[in-house]
Amino acid sequence: MIDFVAVEQGLALLFTSFSPWMVVIPGIVLGLIFGATPGLQISMAMAIFLPMTLYMDFVQAMLFLTAIFTGGSFGSGIPAILMNIPGTSSAIATAFDGYPMARQGRHNQALGIALVSSVLGTLMGYLILFVMIQPLSLMVLKLGPSEMFVVILWGMTLIASLKGEQVLKGLMAGFVGLLIGTIGFNELGMARGTMGQTYLLDGVPVIPAMMGMFAASELFKLANKGFIVESKASRKVKVSEIFEGFKMAVRYPWVMIRGGLIGVFVGAVPGVGSSVSNLLSYVEAQRRDKDPDSFGKGNPKGVVASESANSTSEAGSMATLLALGIPGGGATAVMLAAFAMHNITGGPQFIRQQTDVVYAIIFANFAQVFLLLVIGLLFIPLLANIIKVPMRYLIPSVLVLAVMGSFGLTGNMTGPATVLVFSVVGWLFRHYGYSVPAAVIGMLLGAMAEKSLLHSYQISGGNLGYVLERPITLAILALLLVSLFGKRLLGLLGGSRKPAGV
Amino acid sequence: MTTHKRDYGDLLVLMALAGFTLWYLLDAIRVSSAVQNLLLILPLSLVVLAIVALEVGLRLKKGTLLVREESEDEPLHRTLPVVGLFAAYVISLETLGFDVATVLFVAAFLILKGERNWLLLGGYSLAFGFGVAFFFAQMLPYPMHMLILQG
Numbered sequence: 001m002i003d004f005v006a007v008e009q010g011l012a013l014l015f016t017s018f019s020p021w022m023v024v025i026p027g028i029v030l031g032l033i034f035g036a037t038p039g040l041q042i043s044m045a046m047a048i049f050l051p052m053t054l055y056m057d058f059v060q061a062m063l064f065l066t067a068i069f070t071g072g073s074f075g076s077g078i079p080a081i082l083m084n085i086p087g088t089s090s091a092i093a094t095a096f097d098g099y100p101m102a103r104q105g106r107h108n109q110a111l112g113i114a115l116v117s118s119v120l121g122t123l124m125g126y127l128i129l130f131v132m133i134q135p136l137s138l139m140v141l142k143l144g145p146s147e148m149f150v151v152i153l154w155g156m157t158l159i160a161s162l163k164g165e166q167v168l169k170g171l172m173a174g175f176v177g178l179l180i181g182t183i184g185f186n187e188l189g190m191a192r193g194t195m196g197q198t199y200l201l202d203g204v205p206v207i208p209a210m211m212g213m214f215a216a217s218e219l220f221k222l223a224n225k226g227f228i229v230e231s232k233a234s235r236k237v238k239v240s241e242i243f244e245g246f247k248m249a250v251r252y253p254w255v256m257i258r259g260g261l262i263g264v265f266v267g268a269v270p271g272v273g274s275s276v277s278n279l280l281s282y283v284e285a286q287r288r289d290k291d292p293d294s295f296g297k298g299n300p301k302g303v304v305a306s307e308s309a310n311s312t313s314e315a316g317s318m319a320t321l322l323a324l325g326i327p328g329g330g331a332t333a334v335m336l337a338a339f340a341m342h343n344i345t346g347g348p349q350f351i352r353q354q355t356d357v358v359y360a361i362i363f364a365n366f367a368q369v370f371l372l373l374v375i376g377l378l379f380i381p382l383l384a385n386i387i388k389v390p391m392r393y394l395i396p397s398v399l400v401l402a403v404m405g406s407f408g409l410t411g412n413m414t415g416p417a418t419v420l421v422f423s424v425v426g427w428l429f430r431h432y433g434y435s436v437p438a439a440v441i442g443m444l445l446g447a448m449a450e451k452s453l454l455h456s457y458q459i460s461g462g463n464l465g466y467v468l469e470r471p472i473t474l475a476i477l478a479l480l481l482v483s484l485f486g487k488r489l490l491g492l493l494g495g496s497r498k499p500a501g502v
Numbered sequence: 503m504t505t506h507k508r509d510y511g512d513l514l515v516l517m518a519l520a521g522f523t524l525w526y527l528l529d530a531i532r533v534s535s536a537v538q539n540l541l542l543i544l545p546l547s548l549v550v551l552a553i554v555a556l557e558v559g560l561r562l563k564k565g566t567l568l569v570r571e572e573s574e575d576e577p578l579h580r581t582l583p584v585v586g587l588f589a590a591y592v593i594s595l596e597t598l599g600f601d602v603a604t605v606l607f608v609a610a611f612l613i614l615k616g617e618r619n620w621l622l623l624g625g626y627s628l629a630f631g632f633g634v635a636f637f638f639a640q641m642l643p644y645p646m647h648m649l650i651l652q653g
């Protein structure tokens with residue numbers, strides 16, 4: 001399982017010279033800034049600074065990029081907690097309880113919980129990666145398109161049914177999101193729903209749409225408020241309360257371990273990654289809790305579940321990238337570009353021939369998490385000051401950042417126009433009780449769901465019996481049905497038993 | 503006790519979702535009726551339309567088709583000026599440039615929300631608007647349309 005000679009060589013790669021470490025602190029700081037600024041993305045930071053890695057050797061380049069990744073995955077939780085604006089889709093579930101905590105004046109604790117969960121999550125993820133990289137890569141290889149499709153459907157159903165009383169509206173939002181995600185060219189080169197507009201041929205730009213649905217629509221809702229946190233006493237930033245958050249996070253080790261395991265395994269599935277893992281972990285934490293109704297109202301366990309899962313997903317997606325050469329998302333796609341810039345091809349060959357480099361990357365990440373703890377702690381008081389800013393200053397500033405960031409992603413006016421359209425959609429969805437996260441996740445996964453289904457259809461030759469030969473697909477389908485109808489079924493069973501017992 | 507008020511918006515959003523789904527399905531069929539093209543879109547659209555029908559049916563049964571439970575949310579019309587201002591900002595980017603449009607948007611927003619300290623209002627709009635436009639223009643690899651600053 002572990003090649004100890006390569007371990008020794010990996011350590012030598014890292015510690016014979018100080019130069020690989022010189023890029024780690026700037027990388028974490030960049031990740032924190034880009035992750036914490038609504039509208040700027042981790043993948044964008046990595047893409048912008050990718051040319052700089054040309055002047056670095058491969059290990060140094062990977063350390064720099066993974067440092068941005070590590071800093072960014074915690075950074076994106078900061079606006080999720082303070083403004084209900086997840087910096088990226090991996091922090092969606094962080095906002096579910098982090099933001100209510102901030103509204104209750106417990107923003108310091110929420111940030112402390114997020115930091116410790118991120119640090120311990122990343123550590124746990126890379127530890128698992130260290131031990132499991134080879135078996136994990138074999139497991140990911142066994143996931144075919146039909147499994148991918150049902151994983152997406154399952155994730156969607158879970159997310160859509162989060163708001164128990166509005167399941168129908170949640171499902172509607174999620175499924176319409178999936179449909180929007182398929183707009184543009186499909187695998188066969190047929191363009192649907194483009195209204196003749198060339199800029200829609202590649203589909204609706206998902207990240208600008210996400211900015212509109214999450215950020216702008218939420219800001220519209222807050223437009224008539226004075227401050228994010230109305231009470232003056234509650235707006236104080238106290239390091240002692242951040243430390244209190246540290247203690248609160250370690251009080252729920254099982255939530256963290258479960259989130260970590262979900263994160264690493266879901267993170268290893270290409271394309272799904274941290275966008276789904278944080279939500280799955282959150283749903284699991286809520287489902288297993290004695291008081292599920294307290295979730296969404298400021299339960300610290302919600303923040304622990306989400307942050308531990310999205311941090312471990314980094315290690316999971318790194319496993320797929322290193323072992324298979326497949327990027328799990330935007331950030332690992334940039335890393336793949338860095339591989340190409342250094343004439344390295346990821347995949348089983350890479351793992352076999354350059355095990356020392358793989359281990360060096362993993363060990364460097366162990367060190368990065370401790371640096372994140374220190375740097376994150378220094379940055380939280382600075383970034384937490386956002387809630388002291390009056391809303392009339394904060395709202396237009398964040399809207400402008402979202403518009404500029406969306407322009408940065410598309411390079412033309414498509415980005416800002418998408419933000420505008422989806423901000424109105426999100427605003428109406430929020431007002432009338434439709435699930436905004438379900439719609440966004442649907443948009444993110446629509447094209448992938450269609451591709452997976454199409455590949456299953458091609459492999460099976462249109463024979464539905466093919467699904468019956470896929471035990472993992474059947475197991476996930478069963479889980480999907482249980483998550484949709486399980487409660488009702490249990491209720492019915494309980495109801496039918498009651499009279500007998502009375 | 504929950505109170506209800508007349509609200510056509512909820513039904514309109516529901517109908518808009520059904521309308522979009524139907525239009526998209528027909529557009530996809532128009533492009534190609536091959537199984538490969540409709541493999542996901544057809545069943546998914548039918549599910550959405552079925553859910554809309556179920557939701558309408560349930561509301562008709564409860565007599566709540568055109569009414570909505572009172573919520574703590576702000577009424578939509580109170581937020582409409584902010585949405586309108588944001589729309590005007592995005593639309594004006596190509597004519598006014600990212601620099602001037604941003605300064606005007608921030609200033610207009612501050613006035614709309616009651617800022618009457620003119621020094622702070624002018625200072626912040628100018629500093630933030632020009633500062634952020636300049637930052638992005640330097641960071642991004644594509645040209646940004648500007649009226650005063652260098653794009």
